Amino acid sequence: xxxxxxxxxxxxxxxxxxxxxxxxxxxxxxxxxxxxxxxxxxxxxxxxxxxxxxxxxxxxxxxxxxxxxxxxxxxxxxxxxxxxxxxxxx
Numbered sequence: 001x002x003x004x005x006x007x008x009x010x011x012x013x014x015x016x017x018x019x020x021x022x023x024x025x026x027x028x029x030x031x032x033x034x035x036x037x038x039x040x041x042x043x044x045x046x047x048x049x050x051x052x053x054x055x056x057x058x059x060x061x062x063x064x065x066x067x068x069x070x071x072x073x074x075x076x077x078x079x080x081x082x083x084x085x086x087x088x089x090x
Contacts (some may be wrong), residue, residue, distance in 0.1 A: 027051050065090075 020032045029049040038044060061068075070084035071077075084090050 014036075016036045018034050020034070022030045022032070024030055028051060031047045031049065032043040033045045033047075035044045066081045068081060069078040070081070070089050072079050072084075072087060072089065079087070079089075081090075
């Protein structure tokens with residue numbers, strides 16, 4: 001009589017700490033870090049990793065050259081037209 005009913009399953013509890021990596025439609029990676037012991041409702045941190053080949057792309061293609069922002073690959077910050085011209089990015 002002890003073997004009646006549905007058999008018990010060996011179910012492991014979900015992990016408390018883990019990371020998830022998603023690839024965005026623009027080609028960048030988004031890394032979500034979870035820690036359920038610190039915060040149970042959402043991720044602890046979210047990091048965005050940009051691909052190396054897209055670092056030299058120009059922001060705001062529809063604007064004139066003098067109003068665009070250009071990415072400086074040395075410090076990964078956007079600079080204006082005159083500074084980009086001084087650095088040789090254009």
